[in-house]
Amino acid sequence: MRRITIALITALSLPLAMATPAGAVGLDDAFAKLLVKQVKGPNVKKHLEALQAIATANGGTRAAGTPGYNASRDYVAGRLRKAGYKVTLQPINYVESWSENAPPTLALTAPGSKSYVPNEDFYSFQPSPAGDVTAQVQGVDLTLPPAPSPSSNSGCEESAFAGFVPGRIALIQRGTCAFAQKIRNAGRAGAAGIIVFNEGQPGRTDAFPLDIGEWRADVPMVFADFAVGNELASTPGATVRLKVDSKLVLGTNDNVIAESRFGDPRHVVMTGAHLDSVTAGPGINDDGSGTASILEVAEEMAHFPVKNKVRFAFWAAEEIGLLGSDQYVEALSEAERDRIRVYLNFDMVASPNYAYKLYDGDNSDNVGSPAGPPGSAEIERQLQAFYASRHLPTVGTDFDGRSDYGPFIAVGIPSGGIFTGAEGIKTAEEAALFGGTAGAAYDACYHQACDTMANINDTALDVDADAIADSIARYAFNLRSIPSRTAAGAAPQVAKTAT
Numbered sequence: 001m002r003r004i005t006i007a008l009i010t011a012l013s014l015p016l017a018m019a020t021p022a023g024a025v026g027l028d029d030a031f032a033k034l035l036v037k038q039v040k041g042p043n044v045k046k047h048l049e050a051l052q053a054i055a056t057a058n059g060g061t062r063a064a065g066t067p068g069y070n071a072s073r074d075y076v077a078g079r080l081r082k083a084g085y086k087v088t089l090q091p092i093n094y095v096e097s098w099s100e101n102a103p104p105t106l107a108l109t110a111p112g113s114k115s116y117v118p119n120e121d122f123y124s125f126q127p128s129p130a131g132d133v134t135a136q137v138q139g140v141d142l143t144l145p146p147a148p149s150p151s152s153n154s155g156c157e158e159s160a161f162a163g164f165v166p167g168r169i170a171l172i173q174r175g176t177c178a179f180a181q182k183i184r185n186a187g188r189a190g191a192a193g194i195i196v197f198n199e200g201q202p203g204r205t206d207a208f209p210l211d212i213g214e215w216r217a218d219v220p221m222v223f224a225d226f227a228v229g230n231e232l233a234s235t236p237g238a239t240v241r242l243k244v245d246s247k248l249v250l251g252t253n254d255n256v257i258a259e260s261r262f263g264d265p266r267h268v269v270m271t272g273a274h275l276d277s278v279t280a281g282p283g284i285n286d287d288g289s290g291t292a293s294i295l296e297v298a299e300e301m302a303h304f305p306v307k308n309k310v311r312f313a314f315w316a317a318e319e320i321g322l323l324g325s326d327q328y329v330e331a332l333s334e335a336e337r338d339r340i341r342v343y344l345n346f347d348m349v350a351s352p353n354y355a356y357k358l359y360d361g362d363n364s365d366n367v368g369s370p371a372g373p374p375g376s377a378e379i380e381r382q383l384q385a386f387y388a389s390r391h392l393p394t395v396g397t398d399f400d401g402r403s404d405y406g407p408f409i410a411v412g413i414p415s416g417g418i419f420t421g422a423e424g425i426k427t428a429e430e431a432a433l434f435g436g437t438a439g440a441a442y443d444a445c446y447h448q449a450c451d452t453m454a455n456i457n458d459t460a461l462d463v464d465a466d467a468i469a470d471s472i473a474r475y476a477f478n479l480r481s482i483p484s485r486t487a488a489g490a491a492p493q494v495a496k497t498a499t
């Protein structure tokens with residue numbers, strides 16, 4: 001653990017004590033310069049070597065549910081505690097296994113009676129827990145007859161459940177947002193069971209087996225064809241029996257969360273990287289690079305009297321569905337969410353054939369997902385300014401939902417970060433900007449056994465660790481460019497994953 005000199009502490013605490021606006025203006029700049037100087041590539045690489053050694057000692061992986069993950073957790077938590085942080089381990093659930101003992105049951109019990117045919121009219125929605133419930137069905141924002149093209153927003157927003165009576169079975173139409181999101185909202189609204197049915201356009205009428213891969217609601221759920229959904233929706237007071245006979249085994253991994261001792265807890269600067277790898281490899285670029293970088297920043301700033309609270313997150317189970325960040329955000333109250341002023345995500349920052357990509361907060365690239373929540377554009381601009389100060393170019397990268405910022409932007413928390421590229425192919429324009437090889441992947445070892453220490457670009461790691469330090473340091477003292485939020489102002493966005 002490296003210490004700062006007394007002179008530095010004095011330089012920082014003096015303007016704080018004076019607390020004049022003029023004094024505060026320069027403080028973010030001064031702290032950014034100091035922290036960037038303290039944060040060093042070789043220190044980041046020491047953490048990477050530790051993660052590599054952990055993978056090597058644990059079958060070549062640090063994936064969710066493996067001993068390599070727990071060893072990674074212990075390493076990071078240990079370093080943070082040693083640096084003086086209060087460390088919290090937050091247990092996260094993931095699906096360890098799921099199997100079906102018998103076909104599911106879906107039957108109309110009133111008015112009249114009718115049994116639907118399992119594994120034809122409807123299927124268990126994997127990973128549905130076991131359950132047997134008889135209750136009235138309530139449709140959620142259904143579009144019947146269906147629109148000419150797929151567009152149903154049924155169940156995508158929590159507000160759609162405002163009039164939902166807890167204890168009923170939610171009837172939800174396919175469309176627009178991820179199944180997982182509809183299911184989670186229904187679970188939160190107190191549904192006793194969930195029927196999702198196909199939307200109804202040509203080619204979107206049948207039932208089929210579906211796996212959302214994530215555990216989202218603790219009630220039985222099935223996926224039905226359009227005819228079943230349409231019939232139940234058009235039967236006033238329809239009551240059904242819904243039974244799923246399955247065995248769901250949940251596993252647990254921990255998020256590692258650490259907070260600065262100093263700083264105003266009403267203004268939280270949050271940063272995160274995922275701590276798990278895929279099963280195929282040690283995950284040294286993905287995302288050892290982000291993990292090691294923010295860990296180094298945490299160690300170097302442990303004793304600085306920052307103005308705003310800085311919170312470091314090392315996420316569990318990102319590679320199997322952003323589970324760590326998702327369950328973290330879900331567990332926060334509205335007030336706790338509002339206190340997180342920015343979320344900075346660093347997932348893959350040292351790709352061997354790198355480009356300096358910044359999340360496109362203002363959607364200036366006009367591709368894929370819309371702009372991030374208000375403040376995201378400002379985060380992108382602040383990161384751009386750092387690279388510009390080193391005469392380095394940057395390009396945008398879409399908020400495509402492939403990393404842990406997803407759950408944050410979904411609840412209106414402004415986000416940004418750096419990404420040096422994964423399996424995508426570097427363009428000729430990018431090769432002209434950044435060097436490297438056009439027509440080749442940014443990271444040819446993405447999600448493979450060869451994502452080892454040899455898969456790290458030292459230049460990118462060094463520059464990005466400094467950019468990360470600069471960004472965290474500035475927000476640790478100055479959040480004026482970021483609009484403050486209230487519950488009313490934080491309009492949830494709809495996640496744009498598979499529908």
Ligand SMILES: [Zn+2]
Binds near residue numbers: 274286287318347348
């Ligand atoms: Zn990753």
